[in-house]
Amino acid sequence: MAQIPIKRSPCAIANGLEILGDRWSLLIVRDLLFTNRCEFGHLLHAGEGISTNILSDRLERLQTAGVIDKSQHPSHGKKYRYQLTEAGLKLAPTLIEFGLWCCATFDGVRMPAAVYDLAVNNREKLLAMVAARQPVIELPL
Amino acid sequence: MAQIPIKRSPCAIANGLEILGDRWSLLIVRDLLFTNRCEFGHLLHAGEGISTNILSDRLERLQTAGVIDKSQHPSHGKKYRYQLTEAGLKLAPTLIEFGLWCCATFDGVRMPAAVYDLAVNNREKLLAMVAARQPVIELPL
């Protein structure tokens, strides 16, 4: 169990939002959960246009909260590899439910077809892939 | 389906975070989902210390996004009643998964016992209560 400073109330959701309640953190988690992207540069160019200082700050916050791990990249001195911890992997159900809710609620938004199909038709397989750190979406690096 | 301006990418999660990705919005949804609190003053004193201007702003944003409705309070001229829309009610699975994740991940945080027990032992009943707008937690008003 990660130790975090309890600021506002003991409520689980209130404290979770202290870590993940902003416009960027869950997008980082999304990429680490469902794609093969795991480097600073990958996350930087994920499509929403996060800037380097914010990405740097969020990676550090997520690491402090025990959601992600940072390790040396194999075979490249300066690169690092960012991975979800076991706790971070367990955010999958939340992300999936939230993604489906957004699709059902807002016009013109979408989840990648591969993720959506599994979320609707074979939730167990999707969760198993995530738990095994097997990317659902393979993106060019 | 609510029309929202698509700002960063077509990703469902990215757009959902434009509406709900901050430290307060989901706390408002939490209160409306699980308690009998539905007035401005109730939400103001929910325990985390939101200020009136932020609460006012968030209620308007959630209303614009089609997550909540505002109506005249029966039998009190100045009061209003805030309620989740049908779309808003469907946030329950996301909130439940997120709450359970926070409980399992962070030391010293908790969900109200009544909600936690149902979430773990009888998820269907919990979802049915929420869908029927039946408060799981009755708080003094």
Add this chain to the structure above:
DNA sequence: AAAAGTTAGTTGCATTTTGCAAGCACAACC
């Protein structure tokens, strides 16, 4: 019916967070 209290805000201002551009140290490549 005047006075006092509630309710749901708005306004003004100080503080904090964010966004953007530039710069920088180190590693790898050629």
Add this chain to the structure above:
DNA sequence: GGTTGTGCTTGCAAAATGCAACTAACTTTT
């Protein structure tokens, strides 16, 4: 050894947030 790629940090402007004071409309009290 010069150039490119990577993962940052710094400086500064803009936006969001937090706090306190104020207000308009309605209710209750006297």
